[in-house]
Amino acid sequence: MYLNHDFPVAKPRPPLPRIADPKPMTASEYIRLRRRAAKLSEHDLAQRMASLYVSTAKRRPGDTIATLTKAMSLILRAIELPGAVARRRRTIASLAAVLPFDVDVYWQLAxxxxxxxxxxxxxxxxxxxxHDAPRWATxxxxxxxxxxxxxx
Ligand SMILES: [Zn+2]
Structure with missing residues (x-):
């Protein structure tokens, strides 16, 4: 038999214990880091969110890119407040359309x-x-x- 061999079978070991993180990452910090890694200012990202809103949602009278950008800036600032968590899943899902981050990681952190x-x-x-998972230095x-x- 080809599959019959004399090698000993490795014994499964229990997983290594987790080391407690002294300063856990927050969901808001995660978004801030991803935005800065994408080299986007708050205003840039708010503009992207406003453009997405214009192209997908029904526009109300008086909505301009400028007013929408201002509104999106406020939403973004609220999302990035230290310790803040978005109230609606839809907000984070639409943010993910204009910023490269993982929605599941966001909610897991939150x-x-x-x-x-x-x-x-x-x-x-x-x-x-x-997708471009890093090699870890520490x-x-x-x-x-x-x-x-x-x-x-
Ligand atoms: Zn890094």
């Missing part, structure tokens, strides 16, 4: 205890779930943000 948070870089907000920083691995 709703789960710190020991169940995904790994997120403190420099750029990229997570292990992103537990909380990727090699792009922290090439020497000194920690952020």
């Amino acid at each position: 709703q789960c205890p710190p020991e169940r948070h995904p790994r997120v870089c403190r420099g750029c907000g990229t997570s292990a779930h992103d 537990r909380t920083s990727c090699e792009r943000c922290d090439p020497a691995g000194d920690g952020l």
Whole structure:
């Protein structure tokens, strides 16, 4: 038999214990980091949100890109307030259409205890779930943000 061999079978080991994060990442900080990593100012992102709104939602009389950008700026500022969590899932879903971040990571950071948070870089907000998942320099920083691995 080809599949019959004499190698010993590896014994499954229990997973390593999680090390508590002294300063857990917040959902609002995650959005702020992703926006800065995309090199967008609050105004840039608000403009993108306003353009998306104009092209997808029914426009009310008096809605202009300028007034919508101002309104979106306020929403964005509220989302990025330290410790804030968006009230509506739809807000975060539409934000994800104009900013590269992971909606599931956002809600996991917002709703789960710190020991169940995904790994997120403190420099750029990229997570292990992103398409361009980083190589990790330390537990909380990727090699792009922290090439020497000194920690952020
Ligand atoms: Zn990074």
